[in-house]
Amino acid sequence: MHTWPAQDAKARFSEFLDTCLTEGPQLVTQRGTEAAVLVPIQTWRHLQHMAKPSLKQLLLSDQARAELVLPVRSKLKRRKVQALG
Template sequence: MTDWPLYDAKNRFSAVVDAAVAGEPQRVTRRGKPAVVVVAVGEYERLRRLEKATAPGFAELLLSMPDGGDTLERPRVRPRHVEF
């Protein structure tokens, strides 16, 4: 993966895109820290499909929640004096 400082990536955007389309992701840095990665559309779509395939569905998330049972303790609440 090639690193591009932001100012170089802006000036040579066609080269960044050409390298990404050729199959090599391009990392753009801002102030020396990674900011974004430019990838080809096919690679992006492959990653999205993979993410969807491994992400749990809503029903799975609900079923995986703990039911409480005997493992949860009720919080201890002390009554306080209130004057009316």
Template sequence: MGKQTQLSGSNRPVNPAMSGRWKLEDAKARFSEVVRHAREDGPQRVTVRGHDAVVIMSVEEFERLTPAAPRVPFVNFMEALHLSGLDLEREADHGRDVEL
């Protein structure tokens, strides 16, 4: 059976997999288990010194929460850069003379 690491208010050990909250050292030691629970049971919180620090979640959950970036046509992207103030003129380059 997995290591139980925290105590509840009634001083009973709390299994981090059941609570979805892991102390950093436990999450590091059992990372594959944390990932499995994130994929199967939902986001898992990792605490540092007793305070929530990060959340590990499945990529599907992350993509659901993150808005998709709109795709801008290339011409519109370039026009949006406002490069009209830059001097982009080039001197005519005719190569150089090389003795063979």
């Protein structure tokens, strides 16, 4: 993965984009610190497809509720609770 300072990526964006499309993801740094990555759209779509859904997405999904596997309760005897007073 090639590293580009932000000012070079801005000044030479066409070359930056072409390099991304031919060689793969390109790293952008800002003041020497890694800041972002430019990836081809196919890579981005693959990453999005492979990402796990968020908890919110799972809770709002009808399909997720139907597939929810609940653990089996233990067969251990429970102690009796005595009433107060």
